[in-house]
Amino acid sequence: MGRYGATHAVLTVVALTMLLPFAWMVLASFKPLSEIEQINPIPTEWKPGNYPKIFEQIPFAKYYFNSLFVAAWVTLLQTLTSAMAAYSFARLRWPGRDQLFKLYLATIMIPGVVTMIPNYALMVRLHLLDSYTGLIVPAAFSAFGTFLLRQFMLTISPSMDEAAAIDGATHWRIFWEVILPLSRPGVIVLAIFTFMGTYGSFFWPLVLIKSEHLRTLPIGMVYFDTIYGRQTNLIMAASVMNIIPLIILFLILQNYLVKGIQLGALKG
Amino acid sequence: MIGAREQAEATGGAERRPPAGPAGRAGGLHSRTRTTLVALAFLLPNLSGFLVFTLWPVFYSLVIAFTNYNLLQAQPHRWIGPANFIKLFHTQDFWLYFINTFYLMLGLPVSIAGSLCLAILLSQRIRGVIVYRTLFYLPSFTAGVALFILWKSLYNPDFGPVNVVIRAAADLLGRNVHGPDWLVSTQNLLGLKVEEVGASAKDFGLGARDALMFMGIWVAIGGSNMLLYIAGLANIPQDLYEAARIDGAGRWALFRHVTWPQLAPTTFFIVVMSLIGGLQGGFDQARVMTLGGPAGTTTTLSYYIYTKAFEDFQIGYASAVAWILFALIFAITLVNWRYGSRYVND
Structure with missing residues (x-):
């Protein structure tokens, strides 16, 4: 223990408070239904079969696929469109650039519910309700992503593109082969945030999706919970399955993430 | 595509x-x-x-927001002036949901202060900082429908572990309690009434709003605010502390006169972002855990907009509520622009 004994004691208590609900969830996911209402959190009879069971009771694999599919497309498109716009804002000079950028900035604070209603009406009119396109396309553009990558691109020395331009490189090649690789940390941070945000997004899919085969994980989970709410063991198994990709992502990318939050936000 | x-x-x-x-x-x-x-x-x-x-x-x-636009009605929508705004200001429910939104934000000072404390503890030269940080960050990283479904079980009044722990603690003190009814109770720590704006002693207790507020603290305390404070603390020049120590400053004085003022830009940013987030918040939790209940006590403005727009399809009225929300957030943004620049020049 030594000098920092008290600190470690406090931190350990907090860490346990954070961890115990997750532990309870994992333990409950291995319980038989008969033990769900028992206070002992540890199953007396372990039921790993709960996990395959959720795939039988609901199209869980389909939900998984939909979430990953939509999140992957949104991440790809949003990162690309943001990076291209950021290149335009950070590395090129053109009339009206700074005014347009201010307009972008001004919209970042607009609450989602304000734009959600007209966007829903637009989807109705374009017959995009209940479709992958309706889930992906409105999320493929981000003023915040543009802002974040612009800030990164501004820190790159102008000599980089000048050297490439003297070699006769096109703007697309300067963007793709010089600026984008140099903005890698920013691009990765934006990609992680976008992926996670889309993977967990709830409001938009909830209003947009009606068909079972198009449900994403959060929507599928809520229906599962409504219909099989008493089968807490299965619900917990589904919840564990839901957050596992996030935990894996976090453990792999946590350094980027922590730096990204600290950098992106402080400059904002 | x-x-x-x-x-x-x-x-x-x-x-x-x-x-x-x-x-x-x-x-x-x-x-x-x-x-x-x-x-x-x-x-x-x-x-x-x-x-x-x-x-x-x-x-x-x-x-x-100035029309009677309704997705269910066939007749074309028409301009009705500020009628939606007048109607909502005269709707008791709007004010109750307004209060609910602020009630859930009462957790913010606790969560922000907690983030600061954790950041200070984690900024010491101790072992295992990364392990602690990862564990603290876990809830906010995984927050979403799955965690809200989990907390619904944790708050189960009969066999949920929250009440199990409360009962065990009460037992140690020789008391016999059942524990609060959490998500099915309309009681709250401010004693707010259910049907009208006001407070009464019989409404005092722990209920659904408190459950969501406590969960919110659990989610946010080790999240990005803590990371921002860690970064802020790392940026404080060490010689400021040394100079203060030479002047004989104790631990509290160091915090009061060095750490706290040096962290002012970070705190300002966190407070502004938390207010903006809090005003828009509460939808996911309410939809997953309580459906806005019991008796509308967990219906926040964003959940109200959802029910009006996507359950009743009164999108004109819902847009009016959304614009009230927008106006509040815009006011905070203006404060941010006015006073934030004073801090942000780092």
Whole structure:
């Protein structure tokens, strides 16, 4: 223990408070239904079969696929469109650039519910309700992503593109082969945030999706919970399955993430 | 996909005018137009999405807030002036949901202060900082429908572990309690009444709003606010502490006169972002855990907008509520612009 004994004691208590609900969830996911209402959190009879069971009771694999599919497309498109716009804002000079950028900035604070209603009406009119396109396309553009990558691109020395331009490189090649690789940390941070945000997004899919085969994980989970709410063991198994990709992502990318939050936000 | 097609067009556009870079400096005026065209080509995919899905909707939503637009009614919607706003200000429920939104935000000071304490503890030279940080960050990283479903079980009044722990603690003190009814109780720590704006002693207790508030603290305390404070603490010059120590400052004085003022920009940023987030918040939790109940006590403004727009399809009225929310957030943003710049120049 030594000098920092008290600190470690406090931190350990907090860490346990954070961890115990997750532990309870994992333990409950291995319980038989008969033990769900028992206070002992540890199953007396372990039921790993709960996990395959959720795939039988609901199209869980389909939900998984939909979430990953939509999140992957949104991440790809949003990162690309943001990076291209950021290149335009950070590395090129053109009339009206700074005014347009201010307009972008001004919209970042607009609450989602304000734009959600007209966007829903637009989807109705374009017959995009209940479709992958309706889930992906409105999320493929981000003023915040543009802002974040612009800030990164501004820190790159102008000599980089000048050297490439003297070699006769096109703007697309300067963007793709010089600026984008140099903005890698920013691009990765934006990609992680976008992926996670889309993977967990709830409001938009909830209003947009009606068909079972198009449900994403959060929507599928809520229906599962409504219909099989008493089968807490299965619900917990589904919840564990839901957050596992996030935990894996976090453990792999946590350094980027922590730096990204600290950098992106402080400059904002 | 539309986005992919636009992207192809934009890149094609850029490549069709290749030598813009080098020729640019040689060619004078003509090349400046060319650079502008290249810039527009790069901007086009993003700008078109921005115009269609952000800028147009903002104005359109303001317009329909002044109409009786209803997706269920066949007749064309018409201009009704500020009637929606007048109606909502006279609707008791609106004010109750307004109060609910603020009630859930009462957890913010606790969570922000907690984030600061954790950040200070983690900024010492101790072992295992990364392990602690990872564990603290876990709830906010995984927050979402799955965690809210988990907390619904944790708050179960009969066999949920929250009440199990409360009962065990009470037992140690020789008391016999059942524990609060959490998500099915309308009681709250401020004793707010259910049916009308006001407070009474019989409404005092722990209920659904408190459950969501405590969960919110659990989620946020080790999240990005803590990371921001850790970064802020690392940026404080050590000689400030040394100078203060030479002046004989104790631990509290060091915090009061060095740490706290030095962290002011970070705190300001966190408070502004938390207020903005809090005003818009509460939808996911309410939809997953309580459906806005019991008796509407966990219905926040965003959940109210959802039910009005997507259950009753009164999108004119819902847009009016959304604009009230927007106005509040805009006011905070103005404060941020006015006073934030004083802090942000680092």
